Amino acid sequence: MATTFPDSHEDSPRELQPRFQATLMGIDETDQLEWSSTCGLPLSSGYHMPALHTPDSAALFDYAPDGLPYNNNYNLTYSALNTGSSSPRSYTNGLVLTGSVGNMSESYPPSAYLIQPQKQQEISHLSDQVPSGRLLQIHDDFDNQCAPMVKVEDLGSYDTPGYEPDNCLQGASTPHKDPPMPSNDSDRNECGGDDAAVDKEQPYAQLIYRALMQSPGHMMILRDIYNWFKQNTDKAADKETKGWQNSIRHNLSMNGAFEKVDQPCEEAKKGFMWRLTDEAIREGVKSTTRYRSKMPNKRGHRSQHPQPQRQASGAKGGQAARRAAKLKRSHRRNEGYSHRSDPYISRSVPASEYRYSPPFGSLPSSSMPYPPSPYYNSEVDLCRPTKHDDFGSTMIGPGLDLLPTRPYSASPQQPLCTDPAYMVPCQSSEPLFYGEPSPSSSGDEPLTPDSAGGDWDMDVAMPTSTSFVFDDMAPNYMH
DNA sequence: CTATGTAAACAAC
């Protein structure tokens, strides 16, 4: 069982998986910029998934829900840079997936679909087309490795004069079969709806998603998310209580649509960047509850000793935070070989994370990379029985990370695990990784990386899960 | 029962 990465992965910042090709919708096509990896490195010398499609591996990608090959399917358009846009249109929130846009055309001009099957050569070529502009500036910032993409002190930067929440991208829908989350669509059938009314009805996860979708790189720091809420929602209207902030943090932590990005330099003092996962970008944010306890209601049981329970909860949270911090420190010490972070101890992704995706052909099926967290990429988790150590980490030895932070989910076409191409290797009875199961696991505990076991995977991976997908943001896979 | 919101404990910084 291959439990380590090829050396070439350790120090291959150029082996980049393009997160997606970003373009600025509503902006002249000459302004289309390539959004390369989050570190801002160009993709021109990159490592591209299409190139990995050996005859054997190609099949793994050939089952997009829309019937299109995944590898022909991920040239995303992106339009988060709303402030700089002088577009008369307000396509400022759009995110479209190649080939997945069904009725998106109802909302977008054809020119908005800069979506063609992505060829490797084109990726390289695009990186040379990048004109100057804000995105380029962001690249520069990342070259300095100190400036996160979304270090926007000017709160107005998140505002878009023409921005109309939720209502500019009608037609997108979840790729899931589930109905979208209820969100008072009646208020947002047209641009110019009542923002406050809309916001009032939207859960935190959705609002955070919106905030992130609006920000360059789909990343924000917590404080900016707060500010976005202040400006764009009425959740923060009650200044007396900080509950809304707590809820934001809770959602960020618990919802798999959001992931942390480690920030280098002094920015780290302000906390993590929170970024939308690729999956969230593609499919919308899922119900936060999906990532919470899947145990049946144990209220009666718990209420017998509410106080100690509460205390124990806090202790767990605190311990988890401690482990995360410890790992963080450890990573900084071992900077040499850790451009990865332990995906389980800390869900954070290093700022230098390239959304790397290892070549399928180079790894045996049993060592396919594991998703960074059970909180997300759950469709993949579905078929990956694993064991976790006490820290909820998948490890092969003390302090030894097994997997890249971004496994094949880095592919914008992360396949659903229901596909036989994935199910076959996943059905192996042999555990992918070995580690001590959590001693703290017990039937009374909510499902956590420690305690979930296979049930977690199965539970959260059900394709019938609820998924919010914003009409104005999420791509349309189905119908 | 699920989804959501909220409070709170706790640890790290």
Add this chain to the structure above:
DNA sequence: GTTGTTTACATAG
């Protein structure tokens, strides 16, 4: 005090 994690609990549907 802020950030992040986790659990508990309440409530609506």
